[in-house]
Amino acid sequence: xxxxxxxxxxxxxxxxxxxxxxxxxxxxxxxxxxxxxxxxxxxxxxxxxxxxxxxxxxxxxxxxxxxxxxxxxxxxxxxxxxxxxxxxxxxxxxxxxxxxxxxxxxxxxxxxxxxxxxxxxxxxxxxxxxxxxxxxxxxxxxxxxxxxxxxxxxxxxxxxxxxxxxxxxxxxxxxxxxxxxxxxxxxxxxxxxxxxxxxxxxxxxxxxxxxxxxxxxxxxxxxxxxxxxxxxxxxxxxxxxxxxxxxxxxxxxxxxxxxxxxx
Amino acid sequence: xxxxxxxxxxxxxxxxxxxxxxxxxxxxxxxxxxxxxxxxxxxxxxxxxxxxxxxxxxxxxxxxxxxxxxxxxxxxxxxxxxxxxxxxxxxxxxxxxxxxxxxxxxxxxxxxxxxxxxxxxxxxxxxxxxxxxxxxxxxxxxxxxxxxxxxxxxxxxxxxxxxxxxxxxxxxxxxxxxxxxxxxxxxxxxxxxxxxxxxxxxxxxxxxxxxxxxxxxxxxxxxxxxxxxxxxxxxxxxxxxxxxxxxxxxxxxxxxxxxxxxxxxxxxxxxxxxxxxxxxxxxxxxxxxxxxxxxxxxxxxxxxxxxxxxxxxxxxxxxxxxxxxxxxxxxxxxxxxxxxxxxxxxxxxxxxxxxxxxxxxxxxxxxxxxxxxxxxxxxxxxxxxxxxxxxxxxxxxxxxxxxxxxxxxxxxxxxxxxxxxx
Numbered sequence: 216x217x218x219x220x221x222x223x224x225x226x227x228x229x230x231x232x233x234x235x236x237x238x239x240x241x242x243x244x245x246x247x248x249x250x251x252x253x254x255x256x257x258x259x260x261x262x263x264x265x266x267x268x269x270x271x272x273x274x275x276x277x278x279x280x281x282x283x284x285x286x287x288x289x290x291x292x293x294x295x296x297x298x299x300x301x302x303x304x305x306x307x308x309x310x311x312x313x314x315x316x317x318x319x320x321x322x323x324x325x326x327x328x329x330x331x332x333x334x335x336x337x338x339x340x341x342x343x344x345x346x347x348x349x350x351x352x353x354x355x356x357x358x359x360x361x362x363x364x365x366x367x368x369x370x371x372x373x374x375x376x377x378x379x380x381x382x383x384x385x386x387x388x389x390x391x392x393x394x395x396x397x398x399x400x401x402x403x404x405x406x407x408x409x410x411x412x413x414x415x416x417x418x419x420x421x422x423x424x425x426x427x428x429x430x431x432x433x434x435x436x437x438x439x440x441x442x443x444x445x446x447x448x449x450x451x452x453x454x455x456x457x458x459x460x461x462x463x464x465x466x467x468x469x470x471x472x473x474x475x476x477x478x
Numbered sequence: 479x480x481x482x483x484x485x486x487x488x489x490x491x492x493x494x495x496x497x498x499x500x501x502x503x504x505x506x507x508x509x510x511x512x513x514x515x516x517x518x519x520x521x522x523x524x525x526x527x528x529x530x531x532x533x534x535x536x537x538x539x540x541x542x543x544x545x546x547x548x549x550x551x552x553x554x555x556x557x558x559x560x561x562x563x564x565x566x567x568x569x570x571x572x573x574x575x576x577x578x579x580x581x582x583x584x585x586x587x588x589x590x591x592x593x594x595x596x597x598x599x600x601x602x603x604x605x606x607x608x609x610x611x612x613x614x615x616x617x618x619x620x621x622x623x624x625x626x627x628x629x630x631x632x633x634x635x636x637x638x639x640x641x642x643x644x645x646x647x648x649x650x651x652x653x654x655x656x657x658x659x660x661x662x663x664x665x666x667x668x669x670x671x672x673x674x675x676x677x678x679x680x681x682x683x684x685x686x687x688x689x690x691x692x693x694x695x696x697x698x699x700x701x702x703x704x705x706x707x708x709x710x711x712x713x714x715x716x717x718x719x720x721x722x723x724x725x726x727x728x729x730x731x732x733x734x735x736x737x738x739x740x741x742x743x744x745x746x747x748x749x750x751x752x753x754x755x756x757x758x759x760x761x762x763x764x765x766x767x768x769x770x771x772x773x774x775x776x777x778x779x780x781x782x783x784x785x786x787x788x789x790x791x792x793x794x795x796x797x798x799x800x801x802x803x804x805x806x807x808x809x810x811x812x813x814x815x816x817x818x819x820x821x822x823x824x825x826x827x828x829x830x831x832x833x834x835x836x837x838x839x840x841x842x843x844x845x846x847x848x849x850x851x852x853x854x855x856x857x858x859x860x861x862x863x864x865x866x867x868x869x870x871x872x873x874x875x876x877x878x879x880x881x882x883x884x885x886x887x888x889x890x891x892x893x894x895x896x897x898x899x900x
Contacts, residue, residue, distance in 0.1 A: 266783065296785030303783050311776035314769070315891035321766070322773040323784045328766035338765040339758075349893075357895065369895035392785055 218279050219244045219428040220396055225274035227260050234260040236452040242396070242445070247422055247429045249439045252449035253472060258432045259306060262398050266303045267295035278396065297326055302394035304385045306401045312374025316365060316384060319373050320356035323391035328352055359387035363417065379410040383417060390421065396428045397421065403435040411435060415442050440464065448472065487541030491534045498533035502526045561886050571843065579749055583742045593741045597748055597813065599853045601806055604752040606833040606845035607759055608802030613831065614840030615763065616795035617775025619676045622663070622683025623830050626656040626800035628690060628822035630807025635703040635817055636696070645709040649808050656804020657797040664796035668789055671778070683827050690819040702818025708740065709747065709812050716740035744813050751809060755802045756842055764892040771795050836877045838884025847885050851877070
């Protein structure tokens with residue numbers, strides 16, 4: 216399995232605080248790589264560096280593309296999603312609450328639609344080329360809504376959906392930009408066991424059918440252990456363990472980090 | 479209703495009276511009048527007691543109303559019924575409104591005064607629709623919108639008086655200039671949101687006005703620009719006695735000369751301009767850029783995570799909003815034939831923002847209703863001179879109390895998957 220993402224010696228300092236300390240790990244294509252660790256371990260900071268919200272103090276992040284590799288450091292904010300095709304979701308859901316579910320998914324296809332609408336010119340003239348492209352975008356949205364079973368609510372406001380559905384919608388919205396790497400920040404937070412199981416199914420589907428690499432931050436161990444191909448454990452910004460789910464479960468370091476050490 | 483409740487509400491209304499007394503006492507009760515030398519205080523306790531009494535009575539009635547098992551909610555019932563009608567039958571409502579405004583100049587009761595008020599209301603509707611793009615759709619609170627109105631008016635006036643070009647050439651140029659200023663304002667405020675953005679745009683509005691006052695060589699300072707050419711009806715001027723080799727409107731159509739011709743033409747001009755603004759906004763809202771504006775209003779960080787370029791999106795919103803402000807400005811210049819910096823003070827911006835917010839952010843029909851309500855009421859009480867601002871304030875308070883989200887607050891999705899269910 217080829218490498219999709221390699222993080223090399225990533226360091227992020229906020230003033231005197233070192234949130235990430237010399238972190239290196241790889242994520243492979245068509246795999247789910249989980250990043251776990253106690254609160255404050257620096258997991259979300261890793262995501263913010265990867266997706267261009269922070270500029271790391273040190274280190275490199277590469278996204279591998281066939282034979283070439285592109286450095287994520289070069290891109291800032293919206294270009295990470297637009298050029299490098301790295302999509303993310305947020306720990307506290309960030310949908311567009313007053314817009315409909317369908318509109319949420321169309322905003323995710325903004326850049327293609329913008330070109331199709333001739334930067335609004337063809338759209339204002341109501342040309343057929345644009346209308347066809349828009350229909351394609353709606354079809355794509357419908358495809359994803361069918362998968363998460365929300366097609367019947369496509370015209371409702373996203374903010375009116377139940378919490379679990381909002382989580383799923385945020386994930387498929389990120390999928391609408393056709394990412395090569397999908398970063399999910401605690402997608403199972405606040406979900407009940409049934410919803411967690413559905414989430415597992417969705418993530419497995421994305422991994423196998425869409426050939427997208429997934430990077431996952433999660434506290435819910437049933438999700439992490441159920442679907443991860445690879446687990447990276449952080450504590451105080453340092454990588455303390457890396458391995459498969461089973462190896463992680465039995466690792467002494469990990470148990471110590473979570474439960475503390477006997478005196 | 480129990481006796482205890484009544485006593486309770488009576489006590490409450492007495493307390494209200496006390497507050498009213500404290501407020502009205504000094505403000506209304508003590509009036510300074512100049513008699514010969516110096517100022518003297520003349521007390522007006524009669525009016526104070528009347529006002530305080532009204533407050534007590536009003537509060538008591540409201541308390542009684544809320545103590546009833548079924549409240550009398552006349553006003554809110556009326557307004558929600560009204561918004562339901564305008565939303566369900568949006569198309570019929572719009573067509574009726576357009577037809578009415580099309581025949582309005584020829585209705586029997588329409589006189590010069592009505593026409594002037596209608597033109598003023600339409601100007602505010604157009605400004606409201608222009609600002610709605612920036613505030614309602616893109617969610618960028620712009621308190622300096624009048625600056626673009628001023629840029630449009632001054633560019634029209636300067637181009638028309640210097641080069642003598644016709645209205646139809648100057649109008650788009652004024653729009654382009656205003657759009658350029660929109661981008662100019664847009665760049666420094668890209669990173670600002672909410673209150674901070676409001677403060678900077680407020681400052682921008684003042685900067686433009688102060689430049690207009692002080693740049694005497696170009697803008698003629700506080701004296702303003704006079705003799706701005708009037709628009710012509712496709713080359714036919716509205717003059718009683720046209721110049722040599724010219725045919726004026728009334729001669730061409732064999733009509734009796736009347737100043738109303740020009741007024742009616744101006745009315746249709748602003749009506750068409752406003753309808754173009756509306757049509758454009760409704761269209762662009764359904765395009766990717768319109769959806770990106772609304773998405774930006776909802777959550778900028780999520781927009782970035784989806785690859786939407788916030789810089790371009792914001793700048794287009796500022797530029798397009800400013801462009802319509804510029805169009806309205808050139809209409810204002812050609813209608814008045816005289817402009818000075820005094821027409822572009824902060825209060826104008828505030829009124830336009832009030833129209834957009836009270837109409838219901840992003841609602842096109844709401845802007846129309848709020849303009850008619852706010853400007854119309856203020857005009858209706860023109861005879862009361864300075865007290866008419868009380869009517870303006872009262873109209874705002876009424877909307878805020880009964881429709882805190884604006885007259886028409888419901889947003890319709892720009893695209894439907896399942897079609898209209900009705």
